[in-house]
Every structure is written in C-alpha cells, then in structure tokens.
Amino acid sequence: MSDKLFIFDTTLRDGEQSPGASMTKEEKVRIAKALERMRVDVIEAGFPIASSGDFESVQAVAREIKDSTVCGLARALDPDIDRAGEALKPAASGRIHTFIATSPIHMERKLRMSPDEVVKQAVRAVERARRYTDDVEFSAEDAGRSEIDFLCRIFEAVIAAGATTINIPDTVGYNVPEQFGAMVGRAIEGTPNADKAVFSVHCHNDLGLAVANSLSAVLNGARQVECTINGLGERAGNAALEEVVMAVRTRQDVFPCETGIDATQIVPGSRLVAGITGFSVQPNKAIVGANAFAHESGIHQDGVLKHRETYEIMRAEDVGWSANRMVLGKHSGRNAFRSRLQDLGVAFASEEELNAAFQRFKTLADKKHEIYDEDIQALVTETNLEHSVNERIKLVSLRVCSETGETPEANVTLWVDGEEKRGSAPGGGPVDAALKAIESIVDSQTELLLYSVNNITTGTDSQGEVTVRLERGGRIVNGQGADTDIVIASAKAYINALNKVVTAAERGHPQGPEL
Numbered sequence: 001m002s003d004k005l006f007i008f009d010t011t012l013r014d015g016e017q018s019p020g021a022s023m024t025k026e027e028k029v030r031i032a033k034a035l036e037r038m039r040v041d042v043i044e045a046g047f048p049i050a051s052s053g054d055f056e057s058v059q060a061v062a063r064e065i066k067d068s069t070v071c072g073l074a075r076a077l078d079p080d081i082d083r084a085g086e087a088l089k090p091a092a093s094g095r096i097h098t099f100i101a102t103s104p105i106h107m108e109r110k111l112r113m114s115p116d117e118v119v120k121q122a123v124r125a126v127e128r129a130r131r132y133t134d135d136v137e138f139s140a141e142d143a144g145r146s147e148i149d150f151l152c153r154i155f156e157a158v159i160a161a162g163a164t165t166i167n168i169p170d171t172v173g174y175n176v177p178e179q180f181g182a183m184v185g186r187a188i189e190g191t192p193n194a195d196k197a198v199f200s201v202h203c204h205n206d207l208g209l210a211v212a213n214s215l216s217a218v219l220n221g222a223r224q225v226e227c228t229i230n231g232l233g234e235r236a237g238n239a240a241l242e243e244v245v246m247a248v249r250t251r252q253d254v255f256p257c258e259t260g261i262d263a264t265q266i267v268p269g270s271r272l273v274a275g276i277t278g279f280s281v282q283p284n285k286a287i288v289g290a291n292a293f294a295h296e297s298g299i300h301q302d303g304v305l306k307h308r309e310t311y312e313i314m315r316a317e318d319v320g321w322s323a324n325r326m327v328l329g330k331h332s333g334r335n336a337f338r339s340r341l342q343d344l345g346v347a348f349a350s351e352e353e354l355n356a357a358f359q360r361f362k363t364l365a366d367k368k369h370e371i372y373d374e375d376i377q378a379l380v381t382e383t384n385l386e387h388s389v390n391e392r393i394k395l396v397s398l399r400v401c402s403e404t405g406e407t408p409e410a411n412v413t414l415w416v417d418g419e420e421k422r423g424s425a426p427g428g429g430p431v432d433a434a435l436k437a438i439e440s441i442v443d444s445q446t447e448l449l450l451y452s453v454n455n456i457t458t459g460t461d462s463q464g465e466v467t468v469r470l471e472r473g474g475r476i477v478n479g480q481g482a483d484t485d486i487v488i489a490s491a492k493a494y495i496n497a498l499n500k501v502v503t504a505a506e507r508g509h510p511q512g513p514e515l
C-alpha cells in the first residue's frame with residue numbers, strides 16, 4: 001500500500017510574507033475554508049506573536065476549520081510559543097510549529113549562539129509547545145546549508161522532547177534536487193528514533209527548484225511537503241502546492257505515496273488566492289495558468305481531437321477547470337449558472353450571495369457573447385469581496401471623454417454613506433482621470449502603490465481584471481474589479497480598495513472614519 005504524503009499549506013503564513021500579499025482576517029478565513037475543501041492536511045494560518053492581527057487571524061481560522069489541522073508558527077522562545085498555544089485554543093486539531101536556525105552562518109551571524117545553545121533552546125521550545133498540544137513540529141531553519149551531523153543531533157534531541165514532525169527547510173532556495181534528496185535521506189537514516197516523527201520539507205524557489213527539490217525529498221523518505229497555492233511566498237516563493245500534488249498523482253509509477261487532496265478544488269483555490277492577494281497567475285503557469293490546458297497549434301489540436309492523451313498528461317477537469325463546453329450566455333438561467341459554479345468548486349455562504357453573483361452574470365452576459373469560466377470566477381470574486389467589506393462607497397456612474405490630442409476628462413457619481421456625490425477631474429489618461437475624479441470626492445489620503453490589469457480571457461470583449469494596492473497610515477490593502485470596460489474595472493478596483501481602507505480604519509474608530 002502507498003504511504004500518505006501530508007500536504008502542509010503555508011499560503012497564509014509564508015505566502016503572506018511575499019511583500020504586498022498581506023491579507024485581512026476575513027480573507028484568511030476564506031482561503032482557509034478553500035484549503036479545507038481541498039482537504040489540505042495542515043493549514044499554517046500565521047505567526048501569532050507577529051502582531052495582534054496575526055494572532056486574531058490564527059484564532060479565527062482555528063475556530064472555523066474542522067477538517068484540517070490548524071498550525072501557528074513560533075520562534076524557539078517562550079512568549080512566541082505561549083502566544084501560538086493561545087491562538088490555537090479553539091482548534092479542533094492544532095499544531096505548534098517552532099523553529100530555530102541550524103546553519104553555521106545563521107547561528108553565528110544572526111542568532112549569535114553556539115550550536116549547543118541552539119540545541120538546548122530547540123528542546124526547551126518543543127517541551128513548552130507540548131504543554132499546549134501533542135502535535136508539535138520542529139524546523140531547522142536554513143537546514144539546506146546546515147551540517148548533516150548537527151541536523152541529526154538536533155533532530156534526535158527534539159524528537160526525544162516530543163516533536164512529531166521534523167521539517168528540513170531549504171530556506172534560501174540554495175539546494176539542487178539530487179543533493180537535497182540525498183541530504184534528506186541521510187538525515188532520516190542518521191537520526192535515532194526517526195520513525196517516531198514524520199519528516200517534512202519546506203523549499204524556497206530562489207533558483208526555480210522548489211518543487212523539484214521537494215519531490216526529490218519525497219523520493220528519499222519525506223512524507224510531508226510544505227507548499228503554497230500558486231507558489232506564493234517569501235522572495236521567489238515556496239513550492240507550488242498544485243505542482244507537487246499533481247506531480248505525485250500523475251507519476252504514481254515514480255512516487256511511493258499519495259496525497260489526500262481533492263484536486264478539483266485546485267483551480268478555484270488558485271483563483272481565490274490570486275484575487276485576494278492581487279498576485280495574478282501567469283498564463284503559462286503549470287496546472288493553474290490559463291494556458292495550462294490550451295492548445296493553439298494545429299498539430300496539437302489535431303492530436304487532442306483524435307486522442308486527448310497525445311498532448312495532455314492530466315485532465316483539465318481533474319484540477320478544477322470546467323471541461324463542460326456548455327456555453328453560458330445571456331439566455332442561461334440560474335440552474336445552469338449554479339451547476340457551472342458547482343463544477344468550478346465555488347461555494348456560496350448564502351442564497352443571497354448566489355443571487356448577487358447571478359445578477360452580475362446577467363449584466364455581463366448582455367455585454368459579452370460568451371461567458372468563460374474565468375469570467376465567472378472573476379464575478380464570483382467580486383461578489384464575495386462586496387460581501388466581505390463594508391461598502392460605504394459605491395460607484396453609480398462613470399463617464400470618461402478621451403480624444404486624440406485632448407486631455408481625458410472623467411465625471412463620476414458615487415454613493416458615499418448613502419449620499420449621492422459628483423466629481424470630475426482631468427488626467428494623464430482615462431484611468432488616471434477616473435481615479436482622480438473619485439479622489440475629488442473622497443480625498444482618501446491614500447498612496448497608490450500598484451496598478452495592474454489582467455485580461456481574463458482572450459478577445460476584445462474580454463473582461464479586464466484590475467488590481468490596485470493602496471497605502472494609508474502604514475496599512476496596505478488590495479482592491480479588485482472586473483469589467484469589459486477597463487476604465488470601469490479600474491474604478492471598481494479603486495473603490496473596492498477604498499472600502500477596505502475605510503473598513504480597516506473603522507476597527508479603530510467605531511463611528512466610522514472621515515472619508
């Protein structure tokens with residue numbers, strides 16, 4: 001019988017360490033629920049000592065998630081561990097993940113501790129974590145540049161102290177597959193009582209080798225892989241969950257283990273994470289990129305039509321793309337729409353949310369001949385966003401005049417706290433004019449850090465999906481909007497971000513902040 005390969009998702013912790021990818025508590029809970037539907041074994045929800053927001057997010061995820069283990073990260077320090085233990089109290093199944101660096105460079109230059117002190121502190125941390133839970137993971141940070149004998153020594157000590165998972169991170173993405181796999185194999189062989197723990201890996205993608213290194217480790221005995229949706233994470237990111245899962249599943253002739261992942265939830269999960277973080281997925285990204293199952297060239301199309309496996313090693317439907325070619329358009333009804341959402345693995349919290357999405361679908365169908373899966377996912381994201389933020393500002397109408405040789409001019413009407421307000425402004429281009437017209441009304445005092453437009457599908461009637469990132473008082477929020485008119489999509493994204501800024505500020509001022 002094949003072994004179980006545990007999937008430990010760290011999108012909400014290491015993924016959030018991507019500059020600009022910070023998420024609100026509500027967004028983290030939504031992603032955690034998607035991960036639970038995907039049947040991820042462990043969800044690392046955050047680093048509770050990092051901030052009260054992170055503590056509350058881990059606590060909220062711990063409260064909501066029943067079928068996956070919820071994990072909190074802690075340095076090998078008593079206050080970190082106590083904070084993680086506290087945040088995880090509501091969890092049906094909670095894990096404390098404690099770590100300390102073991103490479104010479106980190107011990108000498110960063111921690112300024114001797115190897116003996118590091119072992120002592122690691123043991124103390126694991127023992128303390130065991131006061132809160134039987135499920136304790138220990139990570140040797142920068143294991144990829146650590147000495148193997150020292151790793152075996154510290155692993156033996158923390159297993160004796162009660163660690164049940166031993167993680168070997170390639171923290172700086174320095175390793176190459178053959179060498180990393182051999183290292184993991186040697187660590188397992190050289191650690192007394194290694195059979196009392198699950199060995200895990202956590203690979204970074206600095207050389208583009210995170211997935212390859214993780215898979216090589218699996219071939220050498222690792223039975224947990226730490227990864228993130230879309231490969232999000234510190235610097236160049238972590239191993240991509242979707243790639244690890246599908247490699248193991250597709251090459252069962254190579255891997256002696258199986259994951260428990262429901263792969264049909266992968267594409268919806270990927271879309272959700274991309275929408276919330278504003279980190280869009282490149283079209284040629286394996287598994288979840290828009291082109292991952294698309295065939296453009298004639299010889300390939302001919303082959304696929306004759307026999308799909310000539311050019312496809314996986315089925316699009318197996319990872320959550322809709323294989324159903326039933327066209328959705330303006331004549332489609334609620335049942336077809338609901339059924340397509342089910343195929344796409346999209347769940348709504350209420351009938352009201354479904355109806356809101358259906359209304360958006362009908363409006364879009366009036367403008368666009370054919371509605372693709374990506375369009376539906378975009379409008380679902382928009383519906384969810386509307387329900388998750390307090391909408392004090394709403395777009396009523398937008399008119400932009402743009403003519404060769406003339407300065408574009410925008411006129412906008414907004415509802416602000418139930419009152420209709422109008423504004424106008426010139427701009428460097430139509431989008432600039434539209435955003436300035438909005439600002440002429442709200443004067444938000446925010447700074448625009450990022451503006452990006454993504455074509456959701458092909459064709460000139462495609463929807464543009466816009467992400468904007470705003471900063472006010474050190475708080476950074478992302479806003480998204482989609483429309484067949486990219487100026488309107490931009491205004492929607494900007495207003496979505498402004499509502500988040502307001503919602504965030506309201507937490508500090510219950511009467512509502514000035515706009």
Ligand SMILES: CC(=O)SCCNC(=O)CCNC(=O)[C@H](O)C(C)(C)COP(=O)(O)OP(=O)(O)OC[C@H]1O[C@@H](n2cnc3c(N)ncnc32)[C@H](O)[C@@H]1OP(=O)(O)O
Nearest residue numbers: 017047049050051075076077099100101110111141171234
């Ligand atoms: C590889 C990784 O991904 S590790 C996780 C990285 N993630 C993060 O750092 C995000 C959250 N971090 C934070 O919010 C902050 O860094 C905090 C709250 C954890 C700590 O903040 P501060 O107390 O201000 O410390 P600061 O970040 O400046 O420095 C880190 C300190 O922790 C020490 N440290 C680092 N790792 C560990 C560890 N695993 N165990 C014990 N101490 C550690 C460092 O040596 C340094 O100690 P020093 O202040 O005595 O020099």
Ligand SMILES: CC(C)C(=O)C(=O)O
Nearest residue numbers: 099139141142169171
């Ligand atoms: C905290 C650890 C596991 C980490 O993120 C790393 O080493 O990259």
Ligand SMILES: [Mg+2]
Nearest residue numbers: 014171202234
């Ligand atoms: Mg990491």
